[in-house]
Amino acid sequence: MASIKRFKFKLTTEQLLEMLYWLKLIRAFDERLSVLVRQGRVRSGVYSSIGQEAIIVGSCFGLEKDDYICPLHRDLGSFLMKGVSPGVMMAQMYAKATGLSKGRDSALHSGVPELGIFGNTSMLGANTPVAAGIALTFKLEQRRNVVLAYFGEGAANTGDVHEAMNVAAVHKLPVVFICENNIYAYSVPIEKSMAIEDVADRAEAYGFDGVSINGNDVLAVYQAAQGAIARARSGEGPTLIECKTYRWHGHSEHDPAFYRTDEELAMWKSRDPLTTFTTYLRHRQMLSDEILLEIDQRVVKEIDEAVAFAESSPDPDPSEAATDMLA
Amino acid sequence: MAREIAYLDAIREALREEMRRDPQVFVLGEDVGAYGGAFGITKGLQEEFGEYRCLDMPISESCIIGVSVGASLRGFRPVAEMQFGDFITCGFDQIVNQAATLRYRYGGRVACPIVVRAPVGGNVAGGLYHSQNPESWFVHRPGLKVVAPSTAWDAKGLLKAAIRDNNPVIYLEHKYLYRRAKGPVPEGDEIVPIGQAAVRREGSDITLVTYGAMVMASLDAAERLSKEGVEVEVIDLRTLSPWDKGAVLASLEKTSRLVVVHEDVKTLGLGAEISATVMEERFEHLDAPVMRVTYPDSHCPFSAVLERENLPNADKIADALRTLAAY
Structure with missing residues (x-):
């Protein structure tokens, strides 16, 4: 079996620029949230993906409408890429009536079945059996x-x-498991929670392929994801892609992250997925100053509009605090 | 037309009929395939419906329920079998945090039509981990429905209702009743609606509210009291969440005396909730304190001598009825 690390792919300039747009939009969304939570305009529930955006952009890029995503708590960008508008997403963070859960819960705890988005609980990892269930129905159908x-x-x-x-392995279910290894589980570094270096090594024990890649390289993620997706679509079952990365902020915006050094953070910031990709596009003469400005302006405008939509949206009606308990 | 069949055969009949009626219904669990389940309930289903509609799963209760949630999001109606009700704890998170909250946190935009079948109850030499009655945990969690049939008729009709219901339903089947509760079961598509209690015996002196295996013992005790001149009305709740408040209160208005009997332990069992509701809503109708006959706050011992000591039975129920009648 050829490694998915060498999966052949081709992207047009237009597609590459679209990737850049998504990277920037997700970065800008999280940066704005970081401010909003400090201003007390968003109550809590902000788990920044800053530094990790390449994983979502690389893996969600090119998904089909009926493909399903089961993201983790930091993957707000995946909701945007799968079709939720920034305004609705911001309203969700603001706990407004126009948010996905109508103010019942924050962040990614709500989903959109018609867009193929599952929203998990706060119990990390609990989304993966659900993912297997969705994949089982794809197989059955x-x-x-x-x-x-x-x-x-x-x-x-x-x-x-x-x-x-x-x-998923036993039934060769069409799941791509994507491990975002950002080294810290809240405050606990990986060496204190597992005795191996690469989570990807575990795949072999289940009977499928695992690869460990640079999660800050959007094209490396795209390549591995496309390889794994092609494999899953053709009935060859699951793949584990471990994306090595780092979150620049704390576990949540309330976490000062004193458990790591400034040097470590600086080293990872030098591997910024946005800067790296921008440089790549520049070197290949795909990105002019003009286009860059255009993308940046578009992103700022969309985030501003999202905030305006959220702020002008009504709070949930108190009469709905205990409704939708049963169908 | 109704024939006499056993409770356990009635469950299988409901499964088979629902699977024939609706291709979205499927069964999954441990040993449910060729083996037919630990109690033989799914016997023949894999043969008739194929591997994937009667799916053997690894010993992974959490995944069995998580897969069910995922499948339900895509329009399927999975029926998950817990080999023993006691093992449901291993899937607890997927029930109480995943399934129960799904509709609420999705802002009412989805349903979660899954059934979790759990063989519960003692008096079968099961010991600590094959005898438990977990109903209160689930009755306590909003967003779930809980049913507990006591007759073969209801075993079939309630399972059909549970499968067609758009909410997660915990279906508690009592192991003591599997072969002992033999009775008439309709051949056709008879549904027993969720939320409706049944009056098993009419009486004007005392209202006895019970469910599951305790219905038999309660009817036995009621017959004894009848010979002593006390007429006991026996209400079989059938659904524990939402329980049929109307039926209980209507009976109490007639009798002014209430005893609740359950095999579950006393503290915060259904008896506590029913008693508190009666206190709040019909205090002026009470001529005596509400009584409870329950399991003590104990585990389920293996020794027959010890288990007999803990289990409520017709003698203990009759004693309580006498005390209540004389109050």
Whole structure:
């Protein structure tokens, strides 16, 4: 089996620039949230993906409408890429009536079935059995769709992730397991929670392929994801892609992250997925100052509009605090 | 037309009929395939419906329920079998945090039509981990429905209702009743609606509210009291969440005396909730304190001598009825 690290792919300039747009939009969304939570305009529930954006952009880029994503708590960008508008997403963070959960819960705890988005609970890893269930229905219906199931290296140690990978392997379910290894499970560094260096090594024990890649390289993620997705679509079962990365902010915006050094953070900031990709596009003469400005302006405008939509949206009606309990 | 069949055969009949009626219904669990389940309930289903509609799963309760949630998001109606009700704890998170909250946190935009079947209850030499009654945990969690049939008729009709219901339903089947509760079961498509209690015996002196295996013992005790001149009305709740408040209160208005009987432990069992509701809503109708006959706050011992001590039975119920009648 050829490694998915060498999966052949071709992207047009237009597509590459679209990737840049998504990277920038997601970065800008999280940066704005970081401010909004400090201003007290967003109550809490902000788990920044800053520094990790290449994983979502690389893996979600090119997904089909009926493909399903089961993101982790940091993957707000995946909701945007799968079709939720920035305004609705911002309203969700503001706990407004126009948010996905109508103010019932924040962040990514709500989903959109018609867009193929599953929203998990706060129990990390609990999304992976659900992903296996969705993938099982694709298999039963003989569809060529796939499910992307995201979890951190912290959640990699939960029983749910083990159970889901095992079941997916037994039945060759079309799941791509994507481990976002950002080294810290809240405050605990990986060496204190597992005795191996690469989460990807675990895949072999379940009977499928695992690769460990640079999660800050959007094209490396895209390549591996496309390889794994092609494999899943053709009935060859699951793959584990471990994306090595780093989150610049704390676990949540309330976490000062004193458990790591300034030097470590600086080293990872030098591997900024946005800067790296911008440089790549520049070197290939695909990105002019003009286009860059255009993307930046578009992003700022969209985030401003999203905030305006959220702020002008009504709060949920108190009469709905205990409704929608049963269908 | 109704024939006499056993409770356990009635469950299988409901499964088979629902699977024939609706191709979205499928069964999954441990040993449910060729083996037919630990109690033989799914016997023949894999043969008739194929591997994937009667799916053997690894010993992964959390994944069994998580897969069910995922499948339900795509329009399927999975029926998950817990080999023993006691093992449901291993899937607890997927029930109480994943399934129960799904509709609420999705802002009412989805349903979660899954059934979790759990063989519960003692008096079968099961010991600590094959005898438990977990109903209160699930009755306590909003967003779930809980049913507990006591007759073969209801075993079939309630399972059909549970499968067609758009909410997660915990279906508690009592192991003591599997072969002992033999009775008439309709051949056709008879549904027993969720949320409706049944009056098993009419009486004007005392209202006895019970469910599951305790219905038999309660009817036995009621017959004894009848010989002593006390007429007991026996209400079989059938659904524990939402329980049929109307039926209980209407009976109490007639009798002014209430005893609740359950095999579950006393503290915060259904008896506590029913008693508190009666206190709040019909205090002026009470001529005596509400009584409870329950399991003590104990585990389920293996020794027959010890288990007999803990289990409520017709003698203990009759004693309580006498005390209540004389109050």
